[in-house]
Amino acid sequence: MASESAANPPLAGKHILLGITGSIAAYKAAVLCRLLKTAGADVRVVMTPLAKQFITPLTMATLSKNPILVEFFDPENGAWNSHVSLGEWADCYLIAPATANTLAKMAGGIADNLLLTTYLSARCPVAVAPAMDLDMYAHEATQQNLRTLARRGVHIVEPGDGELASGLTGKGRMAEPDRIAAFVGDLLREKKKSLQGKRLIVTAGATIEAIDPVRFISNHSTGKMGYAIAGELAGRGAEVTLVTGRTSLPTPAGVERVDVLSAAEMYDAAVRAFDGADGAVMCAAVADYTPESVSETKIKKCDGDMCITLRRTRDIAAELGAHKGSRLLAGFALETHDEEAHAEAKLAKKNFDFIVLNSLRDAGAGFRGDTNKVTFIDRAGREELPLMPKREVAARIADKIEKILK
Known part of the structure; x- marks a missing residue:
């Protein structure tokens, strides 16, 4: 101010x-x-x-x-x-x-x-x-x-x-x-409804892959970044569908929320919502693997080790990327090493228009916190942003989406 x-x-x-x-x-x-x-x-x-x-x-x-x-x-x-x-x-x-x-x-x-x-x-x-x-x-x-x-x-x-x-x-x-x-x-502040008439999908939060009725495989995502993006896009006039894993966050104003648990449920909901949409932002932390089978009863402790066979989940971003046509598709890459190389490979493989990279090696970035430090990577190059509140990161992402959709 x-x-x-x-x-x-x-x-x-x-x-x-x-x-x-x-x-x-x-x-x-x-x-x-x-x-x-x-x-x-x-x-x-x-x-x-x-x-x-x-x-x-x-x-x-x-x-x-x-x-x-x-x-x-x-x-x-x-x-x-x-x-x-x-x-x-x-x-x-x-x-x-x-x-x-x-x-x-x-x-x-x-x-x-x-x-x-x-x-x-x-x-x-x-x-x-x-x-x-x-x-x-x-x-x-x-x-x-x-x-x-x-x-x-x-x-x-x-x-x-x-x-x-x-x-x-x-x-x-x-x-x-x-x-x-x-x-x-x-x-x-009077905001220009720069995304009025656009339908956008945002995925957010962590998926949960059940092992038995008690235990599951998941990750540390809170959904804060995805929720901030959904709220920012809605504030600019977009019709936003938020496909979200389990979180305690309130639904952003003006956003339609679809709650899911597993990677399979998120796949179905995201693919369904993408039909007729103008684009999507893939911010959720989706499990890459899920148990081959889920026990109907609690697995009891026994002598020796136990092995759980995992199978690959369906790749939501790759599915949308394969059918996106002229629509916008943005993704996230959270890495711990060789960050840029992994992000650039993901950019090409998933057919993203741009990818938002952040590293757990950067203080204040990643899960749980209210700040993030990201780098935008697209086919034209890269733009590194300083540490800032996730709300401001969301605004910068929305700015980039606006330019692409125009």
């Missing part, structure tokens, strides 16, 4: 409703409010009663230049604070920090304070920046609530890893104010 012209700040004329809930991270809301104001936004603040225990309304009123809203009406004169009017006024409703309690109430449609009734009345984009201890964030109830909200179109500013108020270290720390402000800027 710092790169925007001072004469034309990125949020000039935008109305941002900032919701603050009862979290120790509420102190960051002061910095966030200032950043939004500096970016040109008109900011109004609504707080839960508990939030006042962490940051004072006076502080937020001074920074926002607007009165702070907490209760449904002013007890001094009976003036009503209309949640309907607030929802109509805002161009974006940003709740930061968003506690586990507030996220649960949002998912359940509970409206027991002004912040929540305003959420149910909001007609604008809604974004939340979760903040809580690592176990609360990782709990299936919280993750389910986040998935529910994402399906309804709520934008999630993913928390970071770091030291938490409990003294523990892990995921749950609210994203830093500059990152949240940039997220809102991206959300409200």
Whole structure:
């Protein structure tokens, strides 16, 4: 956001409703409010009663230049604070920090304070920046609530890893104010629907190959990169089908999601979806081998070693590449050695238009993390990108797809 012209700040004329809930991270809301104001936004603040225990309304009123809203009406004169009017006024409703309690109430449609009734009345984009201890964030109830909200179109500013108020270290720390402000800027920036009318397929996540009813063969893929790509393409107007292995990630807004487990299921779903599509991005970590046979009962431990016979799975990318014609096909190569040689061989063999190479030898790249370091390789050459968030890598991939499809 710092790169925007001072004469034309990125949020000039935008109305941002900032919701603050009862979290120790509420102190960051002061910095966030200032950043939004500096970016040109008109900011109004609504707080839960508990939030006042962490940051004072006076502080937020001074920074926002607007009165702070907490209760449904002013007890001094009976003036009503209309949640309907607030929802109509805002161009974006940003709740930061968003506690586990507030996220649960949002998912359940509970409206027991002004912040929540305003959420149910909001007609604008809604974004939340979760903040809580690592176990609360990782709990299936919280993750389910986040998935529910994402399906309804709520934008999630993913928390970071770091030291938490409990003294523990892990995921749950609210994203830093500059990152949240940039997220809102991206959300409200008018995006050209450059891929309007295009149908694109994205595969993501890991496949699971059953050995018996208990055990399976899989890998460490979380699906983050593929989900970021699917969301970016949908944001540019494409009709996106996301064929995904098992993951805990919420479905990106505007994306049709097809859940699969095995490589065979992903093959069938991808081939079926590719019929009539304009292109595909093969980002999933698909098993190359699967057990020859699957035991119907749990295999019991016995003396000596055990051998499991594996057979090759059907190659999804090669199948699409053989029938792609003039359609776009992009792939990924995650390597540990001889990276470029392996990627270039895969580019030719699978008939990709370009391949995205990353190496597990690069710090911050590969599985689980929120960043990636990639190199684009096509028949014209290579382009190495620096380490960047996966969301930004997805945008660069979408830029390349746009050029090819044009």
